[in-house]
Amino acid sequence: MLRGGSIPYLEGVLKYIKSRAAAFHTPGHKQGKGAYAPLSLLLGEKCFQADVGDEVGGPEDGDELLRRAEALAARLYGVDRTYFLVNGTTSAIHGMLLGVLAPGDELLISRNMHMAAAAGLILAGVEPVFIPVKWCPSFGLPLGWEIDQWQQAGEEHPKAKGAFLVYPSYHGFCPPLAPLIDLIKAQGKLVLVDEAHGPHFALNSSLPPSALELGANLVAHSAHKILGALTQSSFLHVQGKSPERLGRALELLLSTSPSPLLLASLDGARAQMEEGERLWDRALNLARMARERIEKLPGLSLLGPDYVAKGMIAAFDPTKLAVSVKELGYTGWEAAAFLRRCGVQVEMADWWTVLCLLTYADGHAEVDALASGFAQLSAAPPPDGGAAAKRLAGEDITPPAIPPRMLSPREAFFRPRSQVPLERALGRIAAEIIAPYPPGSPVIIPGEVFTEEVLDYLELLRSFQVKVRGVDDPSLAEVAVVA
Ligand SMILES: Cc1ncc(COP(=O)(O)O)c(C=O)c1O
DSSP, rough: OTTTOHHHHHHHHHHHHHHTTTSSSSSSTTTTTOHHHHHHHHHHHHHHHTOGGGGGGTSSHHHHHHHHHHHHHHHHHHEEEEEEEEHHHHHHHHHHHHHHHOOOOOOETTOOHHHHHHHHHHHHEEEEEEOOEEEEETTEEEEOOHHHHHHHHHHTTOOOOOOEOSSSSOEEOOOOOHHHHHHHHHTTTTTEEETOOOTGGGGOOTTTOOTTTTOOOOEEEEEHHHSSSSSTTTTEEEOSOOOOTTHHHHHHHHHHSSHHHHHHHHHHHHGGGGGGHHHHHHHHHHHHHHHHHHHHHEEEEEEEHHHHHTTSSEETTTEEEEEGGGGGGGOHHHHHHHHHHTTTOOEEEEEEEEEOOTTTTTOOHHHHHHHHHHHHHSSOHHHGGHHHHHHTTTOSSSSOOOOOOOHHHHHHHSSSSEEGGGGGTTTBBSSOBBETTTOOOOOTTTBBOHHHHHHHHHHHHHHTTEEESOOTTTTTTTTEEOO
């Protein structure tokens, strides 16, 4: 028996490959025989052989193997049902919203939502009741929420069916979740959690608590971001009674030809994580070593511990290394470019920080490479004498207050639209999502009004050439407004 025990779906794929059946079925590359040579070189033969469509398991039913694999994942996470999804946590979020809410329903939703949630509001025709988030003013990073604001919003919107929140943040910051979940449940609402960055929490007792342990109803995990599944592979977990429409909603959203590579990778990642306690202990150990080494370097500091000490967050994920480069006179983007030249690729960069992830897959060599990259950064003078950082230091990088809303996101999305120059958008209603990416949290969504504060912030993003998504014009010279 392999480590992790049974892997029904993965074994189904292997069994079909071994059967050597003459393939008269999709995909057209016929298990690699017709693959484009450079692609074959890149991916290897096995990858194409495993790309077997509906034939997984041969005579056995692939759907049944998938159900068994999903049941094992549900057992690992201690939930009633787990779905394997092949369009990432994006599809999990869309499924949650379409599965729980009907057009016109209200949803309490934390404003640091990912743009996938904004898209879900459009798809499901939901009326959002946004809960503001606290931002760290020095670094422009979201820290979480004030529980009183959820309470007040819940009381003012008693008919809201659910509450949707992001936990942990991209940078691994964890606001206090247990009292919030208790509050939302006491208000009779469903708790929907985007735990994209925390699929390992439930697997190791030294990590912050998972929303699952705290009683959330629906929880999405990007197994591909943190665990060993292939990119685009996610879990959606259900605790307690499944919302009646959830399965149908997912069916609407997902391909009828889900990639067997992705599904097998979810099965394998789950099996591997049967040893989550041990694997994540190792990652935590490495992360501790990396933190100690980076912290000793002049000009660098790690965000997280300080926020906990000051009570700004309840906990943080130590495997996420949010490194401030502010004291060095670098912007985060400049530091990321420098590290790249040293052979170190970070997960993301923003105003003043770079974010590096350590997982169970890393070892001492990776910690050495990371520490060496940061040591070189710490010793190198910033580009152009630190001109960009000096300019940035004078700016207010806290995202703007939530803009007033005139239309539902869905209504605004489907209205006729036009493009206007950014500087002429004041008072107009947005027709598109505008989200700096990563992390992909929208500044404005369809239906909201461009305020002066929003325009100033977008100008700032533009002047630092921050990548934005959701927009027709990524340069932000023009924005889409309701005509
Ligand atoms: C908080 C959060 N939620 C959802 C998503 C979307 O997840 P996926 O890429 O798995 O579709 C992301 C992606 O970065 C994210 O950061």
